[in-house]
Amino acid sequence: MLGRLLHGRPHPGAPGAIGHARAYEVFSGLGFAGRRRRLYGQLVALSGVRPGEHVLDVGCGTGYLARMMAETVAPDGTVLGVDPSGPMIRYARDHTRLGGCTFSEGFAEDLDAPDGTFDVVVTSLAVHHIPEAKRAQAIKEMFRVLRPGGRVLIADYRPPSGRLARRLIGPLSGPVMRHNPVHLLEPLAREAGFGGLNSGDLRPFLHFVRGVKPAADERGRGVAGEAAG
Numbered sequence: 682m683l684g685r686l687l688h689g690r691p692h693p694g695a696p697g698a699i700g701h702a703r704a705y706e707v708f709s710g711l712g713f714a715g716r717r718r719r720l721y722g723q724l725v726a727l728s729g730v731r732p733g734e735h736v737l738d739v740g741c742g743t744g745y746l747a748r749m750m751a752e753t754v755a756p757d758g759t760v761l762g763v764d765p766s767g768p769m770i771r772y773a774r775d776h777t778r779l780g781g782c783t784f785s786e787g788f789a790e791d792l793d794a795p796d797g798t799f800d801v802v803v804t805s806l807a808v809h810h811i812p813e814a815k816r817a818q819a820i821k822e823m824f825r826v827l828r829p830g831g832r833v834l835i836a837d838y839r840p841p842s843g844r845l846a847r848r849l850i851g852p853l854s855g856p857v858m859r860h861n862p863v864h865l866l867e868p869l870a871r872e873a874g875f876g877g878l879n880s881g882d883l884r885p886f887l888h889f890v891r892g893v894k895p896a897a898d899e900r901g902r903g904v905a906g907e908a909a910g
């Protein structure tokens with residue numbers, strides 16, 4: 682119900698693209714019950730991002746996390762937010778007044794950036810919007826565009842553990858959020874090549890995975906690299 686409302690007209694290349702940016706913002710505010718800023722502040726902290734770094738936000742939507750990351754990397758760092766939805770990107774641009782924070786239309790599974798471009802890649806609540814068959818490729822792309830030693834933070838909805846909450850969330854948001862397989866994120870990150878993996882929950886809403894792209898001479902030897910953060 683909610684999903685159908687937010688998606689709007691289908692996107693030709695991205696079935697999970699959200700078309701109604703303003704409605705998404707309203708529902709995010711309500712859905713996080715006033716805790717969105719605090720929660721996203723925790724994501725910024727978990728990413729370990731530092732002033733001067735170059736950050737990519739994959740599936741950036743309206744740019745909420747990208748803007749918070751931009752406050753942290755200022756004045757010399759940059760943040761690029763990427764999302765296939767034109768309306769989301771327009772909303773993000775219209776609501777961003779921070780130098781060094783830009784937005785561009787694009788797909789997680791085919792990122793338009795050279796290898797080793799970014800210090801940090803973040804993605805929040807977007808992996809379950811990527812078609813299942815393309816998720817592994819999307820995480821490989823995050824790995825590719827990070828520099829050796831760069832860090833990834835993947836955060837997604839944690840399905841509610843209570844039976845009642847699960848029953849309610851199904852009709853409201855569709856089956857994806859009821860069964861979102863967040864336990865597969867860490868294996869996907871490992872398969873992409875990330876080391877130093879650790880994962881956890883920001884209860885009640887989010888599950889996260891952090892990892893590091895090993896230095897070139899550490900790959901192949903299976904050395905994980907230092908833990909993120």
Ligand SMILES: C[S@@+](CC[C@H](N)C(=O)[O-])C[C@H]1O[C@@H](n2cnc3c(N)ncnc32)[C@H](O)[C@@H]1O
Pocket residue numbers: 695696697698699700709739740741742743744745746763764765766769787788789790804805806807810811812
């Ligand atoms: C629930 S929103 C999350 C937006 C934002 N990251 C946040 O935390 O508010 C999911 C986003 O993923 C985007 N999306 C859908 N398919 C995608 C794909 N293939 N690659 C990247 N992003 C995608 C949607 O358009 C939408 O903006």
